[in-house]
Amino acid sequence: MEKLEKFALAGVIGWPVMHSRSPLMHNYWMEQQGIKGAYLPLAIEPGKVPEALRALPKLGFAGCNVTIPHKLVAKETVDEVDEAAEKIGAISCVVVREDKSLYGTNNDWIGFLRNLEQAHPQFDLSGRQATVIGAGGGARAVCYGLIKAGIKKILIVNRTTAHAESIKQIFGDTISVEGWEQRSKALEGADIVVNATCLGMVGMEDHDLSIEALNSEAVVYDIIYTPRQTSFVRSASERQNRTCTGLGMLLHQGPVAWKYWFGIEPQVTTELHELLAQDLEAEYGK
Numbered sequence: 001m002e003k004l005e006k007f008a009l010a011g012v013i014g015w016p017v018m019h020s021r022s023p024l025m026h027n028y029w030m031e032q033q034g035i036k037g038a039y040l041p042l043a044i045e046p047g048k049v050p051e052a053l054r055a056l057p058k059l060g061f062a063g064c065n066v067t068i069p070h071k072l073v074a075k076e077t078v079d080e081v082d083e084a085a086e087k088i089g090a091i092s093c094v095v096v097r098e099d100k101s102l103y104g105t106n107n108d109w110i111g112f113l114r115n116l117e118q119a120h121p122q123f124d125l126s127g128r129q130a131t132v133i134g135a136g137g138g139a140r141a142v143c144y145g146l147i148k149a150g151i152k153k154i155l156i157v158n159r160t161t162a163h164a165e166s167i168k169q170i171f172g173d174t175i176s177v178e179g180w181e182q183r184s185k186a187l188e189g190a191d192i193v194v195n196a197t198c199l200g201m202v203g204m205e206d207h208d209l210s211i212e213a214l215n216s217e218a219v220v221y222d223i224i225y226t227p228r229q230t231s232f233v234r235s236a237s238e239r240q241n242r243t244c245t246g247l248g249m250l251l252h253q254g255p256v257a258w259k260y261w262f263g264i265e266p267q268v269t270t271e272l273h274e275l276l277a278q279d280l281e282a283e284y285g286k
Contacts, residue, residue, distance in 0.1 A: 008037025009060050010261050013044045013052060013074075014067035019226070021276050022065055025254055028275060029266040044070065050077045057100040062261035064094050071137055078104035087170060088140045092253065095260045105260070108138070109145035111253030116192075116221065118252070118268070119244050123192075123219060126150035131186050133209070134196035135163035138223050142196050143171055155190070157183045184210040191215070195222040200230035202284050207232050216241065223249055227284045228277055247276060 008030065012022045018041055026039035042064065044052045049070050054077075056064060066074045071090035075081055078094060081104040085091045091104035116123065130146050132139050135158035143154055151174065158164040159180045168175040178186045187193055193214065198204045201224045209232065211220070220236035225246035233243045251273060255265045 007060065008035050008062060008262055009040075010037075010062050010064055010257075011040035011042045012065040012067055013042045013049065013070055015043060015045055015069060017041045017043045017067065020067060021225075021250065021279060022067075022254070024276060024279060025251065025272065026258075028272055029254070029258065033264060033266060035262070046070075046073075049073045053077050053094060053102060056094065056102070057096050061096055063096050063257070065257060066092055066094060068137075075104055078102040081105065084109060084144060088137065088144050089170075090137045090140070092141075093257045093260065103260075106141060106144075107253035107256040108141035108249070109148065110256050111249040111251070112142055112145045112221075112223070113149055114252035114268075115248035116219070116244055119248060120219060120242055123242070125192070127152045128191035129153045129155070129189055131155045131157065131190040131193045132196055133157050133183065133194065133199075135160065135167055136196065139194075139196035140167055140170070142194050142223065143167060143175065146192075147171060147174055155186050157186045184213060187211060187214045187218075189215070190218055192219040192221060195224065195230070195232050198224070200224055200232050202226045211235055211239070211241075214239075214241065218242075219244065222246055225250055226280060228280050247273070247280070251276065 012020050020041055023039050023041050030037050075085060075091045079101040085104050085106040088106045092106045092108050095103040097103055128151055130151050132142055132154055135156055146154055154175050155178055156164040156167060157178050161179055164177040168177055199207045219242045221244040222230045222233045223246040224230050233245055236243050251268045259265045
């Protein structure tokens, strides 16, 4: 195993940020890899993000993750972004390079795909049809990942049609848009349905989406992980549809960041998954 020669330092910036499970996950890897270091939650007020990011090299950070509401302003602050970040319009990971410049990327789409692959290895997205609920940053990352995996068609349903149309402008004819009133009907013919909204999250209103029109072979994927299993996923499980939850998406974007920061790609183990699942259940229930 490659050993780092200095104290390994990384973190996550957000406002608020103490709810994040990223420190639990990354510090688990620090211990597992035998690395002297720390991954810290960094509560950065809106308006102070550029100052905070510019301080990372001086403080010895290898980089940081970025969570809401800072993903857009972080993209405008760093010195360079990759294609994924440019297309998605936001970054989820900042890397401090050897020359102390800041590089921004978005690993959310990788976490999305790797989680799906691990949960359902026989499910091939190539040539299939997807329905994505929502048109925010999470939906953009999902659409980018689906297109990278060879999806044939994506139908986006969102309360504000203009937001969904903006994603169509970015990704082209693979995307079509339906109004919110058609949300249940939009599931017809879908091989995978992804909730990329905050509906069903702890403290938010729940879905009123009927999944009766959904193919019994379709995969239902919710990128939310608080609670661990949303009512959307639970309804799909009850009718025997295959499902994916947001916890795996969080876990699987982590190793990509580590590869950038420390040159090591740790494993997403069953032990780590259960560690985070138990922590979430202790606070939010199942």
